[in-house]
Amino acid sequence: MIRNPILPGFNPDPSICRVGEDYYIATSTFEWYPGVQIHHSRDLVNWRLVRRPLERKSQLDMRGNPDSCGVWAPCLSYADGQFWLVYTDVKRFDGSFKDAHNYIVTAPAVDGEWSDPVYVNSSGFDPSLFHDEDGRKWFLNMQWNHRPENHTGAAHNAFDGILLQEWDAKGKRLVGPVKNIFAGSRQGLVEGPHLFRRNGWYYLTTAEGGTGYDHVVTMARSRMIDGPYEIHPDIHLITAKDHPEAPLQRAGHGQYVETPAGEAYHTHLCGRPLPPQRRCTLGRETALQKCIWRDDGWLYLEHGSPVPEVEVPAPDGAATAEKPQSVSCAFSEGELPADFQWLRTPEPERIFSLSARPGHLRLFGRESIGSWFEQALVARRQEHHDFRAETTVEAAPEVYQQVAGLTHYYNRYKFHALGLTMHETLGRVLTILSCPGDYPDGSLTFPVGSGVAVGEGPLELAAEVRGNDLRFFWRPAGAGDWQAIGPVLDAGVVSDEGGRGEHGSFTGAFVGMFAFDITGRAVPADFARFAYTALS
Incomplete structure (x- = not known):
């Protein structure tokens, strides 16, 4: 199937x-x-x-x-x-x-x-x-x-x-x-x-x-x-x-194709909403429906209804679907793994390097998170309603204007980010920068205030999303138990329907690494690994 x-x-x-x-x-x-x-x-x-x-x-x-x-x-x-x-x-x-x-x-x-x-x-x-x-x-x-x-x-x-x-x-x-x-x-x-x-x-x-x-x-x-x-x-x-009860909603925009044997199929985009607000946290996804030609010369879905189905017959000889539930990257191959993308710029050498420190993804802090021009954010798609992402970061921020870490990101109005930065009295701290979608000017909230002092050395950061809930975690690299930081955040706002609503934006949720340095000095941050694991 x-x-x-x-x-x-x-x-x-x-x-x-x-x-x-x-x-x-x-x-x-x-x-x-x-x-x-x-x-x-x-x-x-x-x-x-x-x-x-x-x-x-x-x-x-x-x-x-x-x-x-x-x-x-x-x-x-x-x-x-x-x-x-x-x-x-x-x-x-x-x-x-x-x-x-x-x-x-x-x-x-x-x-x-x-x-x-x-x-x-x-x-x-x-x-x-x-x-x-x-x-x-x-x-x-x-x-x-x-x-x-x-x-x-x-x-x-x-x-x-x-x-x-x-x-x-x-x-x-x-x-x-x-x-x-x-x-x-x-x-x-x-x-x-x-x-x-x-x-x-x-x-x-x-x-x-x-x-x-x-x-x-x-x-x-x-x-x-x-x-x-x-x-x-x-x-x-x-x-x-x-049919609001159908598991595949928002079905539209696709194209017809025939197999070599003449079997008919049609692609379409779709969304899988989560209750209670019907927000599609995975964005618009691609689906495929089996079709038939009737005697009237028109195409119909094979099962007789225009409502798309989750499982449809595959062509003869098709293999069982193989979808990995866990992906881990050590950044040791010298090129960015295929899962990852960045935002807008055709000059990626200005925002990241895989050779500056072998075995690491180095991000050069550029404009603020959410910039429409040049921001250092490298991320991969959220593919599951429940997942955990982890990374290891090393950075030496000198002022609070330099921040690097892990983000659950949709656009400049809809994201949550766990960042390593510098505080005037606390020293190096982890803080949360959150833009929950309902601020028309893109203003931030800070769920843990000035942040939590973390001392020196590399840190492991994690984001765990379960449905509409997001929780951040951290620990010193390779040492001790994971520690939760901050409250449970609204992961559902990182969706098409979050903020301005279903026609206000229509891309999808990403999770990944970011660094910004609004002093203009392009202070770097090094990421040793990234792991993404489905939880259901």
Whole structure:
């Protein structure tokens, strides 16, 4: 069986592509660097991260991008002997504008080096590229309308329908007329378009209803690529919007794929809320549903309902799912383990080094935790509702403006951090910096005040999350029992729904190491190890 989610933790907007017997899924990474995650599978059950293709400044520079901006909704495809990746770099979140710039990169091998980007347009986000049977290529994206007027009939004027225009691959430019081919259903907020062709029909799937609990996959079809498109008899192919009891909520935004044997599947994002506030602490994850084609020429979920299921049949020959419950890193390989990412900057050498002190991850204290420009924070996704993370840190802070430690992090408004710093009278102390999401100016709280004196030497730090609760621990490195520090904190706020609510942000929770030095002296902190263990 396929057990959903197939990509747990922050892995939204899944675009799936099959090449021979190999399957690839590309997911959004927003402000986390390098950009786009590509996972590979041979059986649709077991998936492995193989590439983050947007890895250099010429491809992606997100310094200054607000939270939940950056890389939105990539589309991965294969044609003409190479892979094609289309993506948006969104530069603005709040207000009437989005400033969403769309690009294409290519590569002969998915795990190799990808090209510099070709700019396409900026008329809206969620781009995709469709390779038609006659060799022509078509570029799609939603159209963003910053005005209050609505002239296209879309159910929400800002999400002003799906645009289609031909892409000239040789000239590397859009050509011909721009056509608005689909206004969406009454659900509104139409985005995330993907086209495919079958039995003389062009099928269009879109995401609607926003990223929250009203999210859906809507399907339509036409004999002509530019429409008119008729909507699916059930309107929505996948949704849990009317079934709050379903374990997979917020289901929407995905893409169709067929196995070599012709079996039909469709990806979608989803969330797994925790009671009592229904907060999705793991962010938007990737799931996969088995589908069938009925005699009416429309696609349906195999089990007969649009509500997604946790377990669905896998293709014949699929192996049992293998998902490690514990990961430990000693930072001795000379490169950052694949689990980890950092924020926004294409110049990672300014924020960390694995060679400055062999066997350690050295973070150079830069801007404050939560900066939109350059902060030294290296972290990995939270993949379980219950987990424990540990690290060992050595640092010599000279003033309270220099802090290094362990953080449970979502964005600048939603995080908890256990930090080693210096206090004028107490000496070296551990303190907690907390931003629980409901402070519009991002102000901190300090649950243990000035902190707990810890003396000299390296320290072991731990964060333990059980559902909606977080507790920090510490001890001198290799000595004594773990000591709890501070109160139980609200881990649930480190979620999509925390703070501003389900549409206020939509990435996911991370846990990792940080250092900041707002004196500007870039005082370093060394981390000897990092361990992540599922607790349930």
